Amino acid sequence: MKILVTGKNGFIAKNVIEFFQKxxxxxxxxxxxxxxxxxEYCSICDFVFHLSAVQRSTKKSDFVDGNINYTKKLIYYLKKSNNNAPILFSTSTSVDKPSLFSITKLEAEKLLREYANENNVLFYAFKLNHIFGKYGKPNYNNVVSTFCYNIANDKPIYLSDPNNKITITYIDDLIEQFNEIVQIQPRLCNVKYxxxxxxxxxSLGQLSNLIKKIKYNNCNKSNILEYNMMITYQYFKNHCEENIK
Incomplete structure (x- = not known):
């Protein structure tokens, strides 16, 4: 199968590429x-992972170009080649909060849904919570990556509210779900996300304490969360900042 992956340098895309290239x-x-x-890629692909996104910028045009216009180009070239390959699109729970990212990401999703409906294309929109694992980008937009990298390298972490809770998922578990979609390609009726x-x-406080436990070899490897967090911590411990940008 030929799998098109947009946003190839991103955290999730790198994991997708590593898994599916086998x-x-x-x-x-x-x-x-x-x-x-x-x-060219749109003309020959059998499945599309549309993972590219502009999440941060000081320019509105970057969000429009990266999220809306790039999606328009993807759709245009798929239509041009009459390629009805299934599309898996990643969005975020953060789109529920008002921002330029949210506005442009929701518009990209709307364009894809319209295209899929009009052309009988299988469309899967994954609404992602906080994903953690290797290839994440610390000190950018990934809390677990930031905490793991900074704690491993004796750098400070900032806790605005230790009681603030986040919902996390290990990247390998997400990739497993992606693989099920690629292999089965189900037709999901009445499933928006x-x-x-x-x-x-x-909580952020619990997360910080867990990573500190791991640093001093006090984690419980039989606990799935602690084991996955340990693997993630070791990745950031063994990779300098230049190599994980």
Whole structure:
């Protein structure tokens, strides 16, 4: 199977590529690649992971170009080649909060839903909570990555409210769900969003304490959350900041 992955340099995309390249041909692309490459990939792909997104910028145009216009180009080239490959689209629970990211991400989703409905294309919208694991970007928009990297390297972490809770999912569990979709390609009726099957709610204070336990080899490896957090911590401990940008 030929699998198109947009946003190839992103955290989730890197994990998708690593997993699916074992048995598939990966067509990985980013917004910096040419339209000619995107057109070629859209003409031959059998499945699309649309994972690219602009999450942070000081310019409104970056959100519009990266989230809306790039999605329009993806749709245009798929239609041009009459390719009705299924599309898996990643969005975020944070779109429920008003922001330029939310507005443009929701518009991209709307465009994809309209395209899918009009062309009988299978469309899967994953609404993601906080995903953690290797290849995350610390000190950017990933709390677990930031805590793991900073604690491993004796850098300070900032807790605005230790009691504030987040819902986290390990990247390998998400990839397992992605794989089920790719393999089965179910036709989901009346399902607007797909959510992570495996979620854990944890406070920022608990998260910080857990990672500190792991640092001093006090974690319980028989506990799934602690084991997955340990694997994530070790990744950031063993990778300098330049290598995880």
């Amino acid at each position: 048995n598939n041909k990966i067509l990985a692309i980013s917004h910096t690649d040419s339209d000619e490459v995107l057109e 797909i959510y992570c099957d495996k979620q854990v709610e944890i």
